[in-house]
Amino acid sequence: MEPSSLVEAARTLDCIHCGLCLNTCPTYRLTGVESAGPRGRVHLMRAVAEGELEADAGFAEEMNACLLCRHCESVCPSGIRMGTMMEFTRGGLERHGRRPLWSRAARWLGFRLVLPRRGLVSVLAGALRLAQRSGLVRLAPALLGSRGAGLPHLPGVPPASERGALPARTPAQGETHGRVGVLDGCVMPILFGRVNRATVRVLAACGFEVHSPPRATCCGSLHAHNGDLEAARSLARGTIAAHEDLLDLDGTPAPIVVNSAGCGSHMKEYGELLADDPAWSRRARDFAARVVDFSEHLAASPDDLLDAALSGRSADLAGPVVWDDPCHLCHGQGVRDQPRSLLDRVSGAERVDLAESESCCGSAGVYSLTHPEPSAAILDERLTALAATGAKTLVTANPGCQLQWAAGVRRAGLEVEVLHLAEVLGRALDD
Ligand code: SF4
Ligand code: SF4
Incomplete structure (x- = not known):
């Protein structure tokens, strides 16, 4: 394997080692260790790209310890893009099999098999709720060892009455002022159906007709953050295809409203994710330009719509x-x-x-x-x-x-x- 295929060297060259990012970094603040901070991570990436360091388990561990919070990006005078660099690096680690077999199997099951399939997410959520209610989930660490240690930390699954997808179309209340798409998501309908319903309810009360296409599922953000860029691209294509035909009342492409910051941030970068795909690059750029956070959309709407509601x-x-x-x-x-x-x-x-x-x-x-x-x-x-x-x-x-x-x-x-x-x-x- 060429080290440069693991880390894109050009991106690491922007760092001027000023250290302004250090105290923004949660892992640096926690440990005080240089390699656990943004500057150290960039240094490690550059060393691998230049062939001075092997991309071994220790390197993978340092890369996986980054939260991808991107706080360092907000303060960096050189405009370092830690999120993109880290996704690229983790993508390289993923492609070159630098993870234990059990970890790769768990990730394949979670990211590739389950998340893109709403029905499967729903069935597993029901089973998890049963295990949580019966106390079975607390036995997981004893039964599975360290591999089951995370199971008791999984979020509580709400009852079936609170789970479920959004309606494909929700009319505006009163006069219709606009039309928007809303991302339903993969785990949101299961864990936060009430947030999705509140999102639609507020938009409809402000005069927006809301569309949530049933064939849209996962936006792929978790996949990208964890280095599975192939699956992230596939899910991005599916999300674009499901939403892109929606037009606003005036015939222009309708905004796509997202209430999950992680998903919205990722979808706004679809253009970059699919830049090398000739069939999708323009569609991805056009679609990304339509993505708005829920708060962005409401704040940019005429004041009287929300104030009246x-x-x-x-x-x-x-x-x-x-x-x-x-x-x-x-x-x-x-x-x-x-x-x-x-x-x-x-x-x-x-x-x-x-x-x-x-x-x-x-x-x-x-x-x-x-x-x-x-x-x-x-x-x-x-x-x-x-x-x-x-x-x-x-x-x-x-x-x-x-x-x-x-x-x-x-x-x-x-x-x-x-x-x-x-x-x-x-x-x-x-x-
Ligand atoms: S993105 Fe990673 S390196 Fe940057 S501040 Fe967050 S944890 Fe630290
Ligand atoms: S703030 Fe930017 S340029 Fe300065 S050390 Fe951190 S990553 Fe490098």
């Missing part, structure tokens, strides 16, 4: 509210002000600031499952910041963050409700 209503919230910036919303998409401005328009949501709200909560896709101890330690720092605010509601916009914070506040004994932004707006509409 919220008029005379107030959200039933226990006390002060904090906004937690999901990494893939602030660092990945540059969306920071819109969620705050929306929260400030909800009567009953008294917003207070969360210190270092752009710092990662430690969720990071499957990181909280593959690295439970550092993930919990990273979250502990964030929980201390949350406790200092006195907030009773934490609002965020990514399923992984929502699960991570909810588990954290339970563990810390904080009386804080964790909600998605769409749930807060939906709650106000329910008033």
Whole structure:
């Protein structure tokens, strides 16, 4: 194997070793070790690309310990693109079989077999709920050893009545002002069906006709983050094909609204993901330009649509509210002000600031499952910041963050409700 086929050397050359990124990096803050920070990771990638270091198990471990939170990108004066570099590097590790056999088998089952198939996700979620309710899942580490250690940490599956896909079409309430597509997703309908329904409900109340094509499934973000770029490209093509024909009322391509920051950030980069595919590169670029976060779309819509929907209503919230910036919303998409401005328009949501709200909560896709101890330690720092605010509601916009914070506040004994932004707006509409 050519080292340069594992790491794209050109991308690593931008780093000027200034160190400005170090204290933004959750793994560097945790360990104080250079190789566990952005600058060290870039150095290791460059050493492999230049043939000075073997891409051995130690190298793979350092690469897999990165949360892909992209906080380092937001402060880097050289414009380093850690997310893309890391996906490329992990893609190389994946292609060249640098993982243990059991790990490759588990990833094939999870990423290739299950996630793209809604029916299978649904059946397995039902089985997992049974195992969780019966207590069987707590025996997994004893039965499976270290390979079953992550199972008790899997999120609680809600009852069947709360799971399920969105309707293919939801009409606008009152006069129709526009038409949008909404990504239903792969695990969202299972774990966060209520967030998806709140998203559609808010959009419809603001005068948008909402389409969610049943044949769309997983956007492929988890696959890309974990180096399975082939599957990520295949799922990107499927997502584009399912949504791209939707037109707005004026005949222009309709916006595609995404309520999961990780998915939205990834879908906005479809153009780059499929750049080398002549049949899809233009379609991918055009589609990516239509992707908007839920908060971005509402904040860019005429003020009177949301204000009219919220008029005379107030959200039933226990006390002060904090906004937690999901990494893939602030660092990945540059969306920071819109969620705050929306929260400030909800009567009953008294917003207070969360210190270092752009710092990662430690969720990071499957990181909280593959690295439970550092993930919990990273979250502990964030929980201390949350406790200092006195907030009773934490609002965020990514399923992984929502699960991570909810588990954290339970563990810390904080009386804080964790909600998605769409749930807060939906709650106000329910008033
Ligand atoms: S992406 Fe996050 S975890 Fe990875 S090097 Fe950058 S700051 Fe550190
Ligand atoms: S901030 Fe950017 S240029 Fe500076 S050390 Fe970090 S990655 Fe390198």
